[in-house]
Structures are given as C-alpha cells and as structure tokens.
Amino acid sequence: MSSRVRVAIALVAASFALAGAAEAGSRRTGASGSRQYCDRAPELAAADQDRLLRFAAVVRDELARVGEGVALISRSGLDLSRFGIRYSHAAIAWRDGSGRWAARQLYYACAEGRPRLYDQGIAGFVLGSDDPRQGQLSIVVLPPAAAEALRRTVLDKPLALRLLAARYSANAFAFGLRYQNCNQWVAELLATAWGDLGRDGAVRARAQEWLRSAGYAPRPVAVSIAQYLASVFVPLLHVDDHPEDARSALAFRISLPQAIEQFARQRYPASRRIALCHDATRVVVLRGWSDAAEGCQPRPGDRVIDLAAEVD
Secondary structure, eight states, X not given: OOHHHHHHHHHHHHHHHHTOSTTHHHHTTTOOXXXXXXXXXXXXXXXXXXXXXXXXXXXXXXXTTOTTSEEEEEEOOSOBGGGTBSOOEEEEEEEOTTSOEEEEEEEEETTTTEEEEEEEEHHHHHHTSSOTTOEEEEXXXXXXXXXXXXXXXXXXXXXXXXXOOSSBOTTOXXXXXXXXXXXXXXXXXXXXXXXXXXXXXXXXXXXXXXXXXXXXXXXXXXXXXXHHHHTTTOTTOOOTTSOHHHHHHTEEEBOOHHHHHHHHHHHOTTOEEEEEEEOSSEEEEEESSOOOBTTTBOOTTOEEEETTSOOO
C-alpha cells in the first residue's frame, strides 16, 4: 500500500472521528445496513465492553459531584495525534430531575443523510470511543451563572434545534453557515446561552458573530495536499466553505473540543476541568487544565482506579 493511499485512508478515519457521534443512532439501536462511511466498528468483545462500562462508571461518579447539573464533556475517537488532536467530539452533559446524566449532541444520521440532535446516556457516550483499550475524556465544570444560562439554553429544544444546520461537514469552517459539525453546534449553543442572543431570526449568524467578537479562535488544522484531495471522495468532508486563503495554505479552522474548552476558560476563569483517561488496566483522573501523559501515565496526586477492581 503506498504512503499516499495510507494518508487518504487516515483522512477517512479522521472524518469519522470528527463526525463525532455519527454512528450513535444506528449502532446503539441495532439498525443495520447503514451507508458507507457511517458505521465504523464491529460489536465490542465482552471484555472491552466491560472495560468501557467501568470507565463510564468513573465518569458518572465525577459528574455526580457537579452541583450545577450541566457541564461541557468531550471524548477521544480515533487516534488523531497526527493532527495534534486529542479530543474529537464535544457535547453538553446535563442532569435530569431523577439525577441521571445524559449528553446532548449533534450526530450525523446516516440513513437520513442529515444532522440530528441526540440525547445519549454517559455509558453510550463513552462507548462511542473507537479504541476500547485506551481513551480520553474531559469535563469542564462552569461557574454557577454560566452553567445556569447554558442549562436553560440546551434544554430549550426549539432553540437548540434552530441552531442545527441543514447540512453536515466533519471539517466545517468554524465561521461558516453552509455546514456544521458536532463541535460547532456546541460552540454556537454556548454563544446563544452566554451572549443572550434571542431565539428568532438568523440565530446561527448571530452566534458566530458573537463568537468572533468574544475571542473564540480555533487553531488552524494543517493538512497535506493528499488529505486535501481525499475530501473529493469522502462524503462527510467539504472544503468549499473555507476561505480561499485557508485552502491555499492547507490550514483549516475547524471547531474542536480543545478550542471550545479554551474559550470557556477564557470567558469564565473560575471554570474547573477534570481529565480522565484509561488504558487496558486502569483509569487516571486528573484535576486541572493539563492532560495525562502519553500512555495514560499517572502523575503525583492523580486518582488511579484499577479496572480489575469493582467500581463503586
């Protein structure tokens, strides 16, 4: 297999991860026959599923300590380290009246060929990670006033749906209206909540204008010419919404969880962050704005949980 073909395949894999929960609606409900580029992974082996469910239990334990009842939550998907990306998919975690946590997110409905909003339990959110042997998850806990504004907005279903674009692109331009990816919907939801932008008219346009003025600045993601050309063959990737100078430079500004977290921290410095990772044998929980070392290696002061032991 040539290096160019490998790069093209890597871009296809990256598109899946940036698509976020594209497979959630079909794989979790047992649907079959989804279109090419949508379904990714086979059914998990029992040991792998058990490992991820134990990891999800740790995540739920951390969320149970969030008094505001809402948080930003992000997870890893495929290995995107070649792009310098650790987390690929963001959502809003919220707690219902019974105390159960769920993740509200955008996903691509393959059978319908359009983006949708989807509420998913925390276990399902964790199971969406591509590699059951290792994974990363991040929780950002906002100060009370910011959290309450976000909670009101995310639970306002008509407004949340007004922020949903009609067309999906995994690498959507962060300040374009033609397409949207899963993370861009989260960013625009934050803008609507924190900018008090109203419900009517061109909600997405106002949200993006507010994000620009408030300093939201996703870093450019550099791609190779082979990766750029591969977008012709990948239905969930588009480049026609990106500015001409970005296309010429092969550097695209795409909403990703890291930029959203940095923006939340910049806007509300009192925000707190919890980073969790797991490998085949343990979970490491870090408190602060740094991530675990490569290989999910714990540092002094980190909480370490043995996955072979019973999770409370």
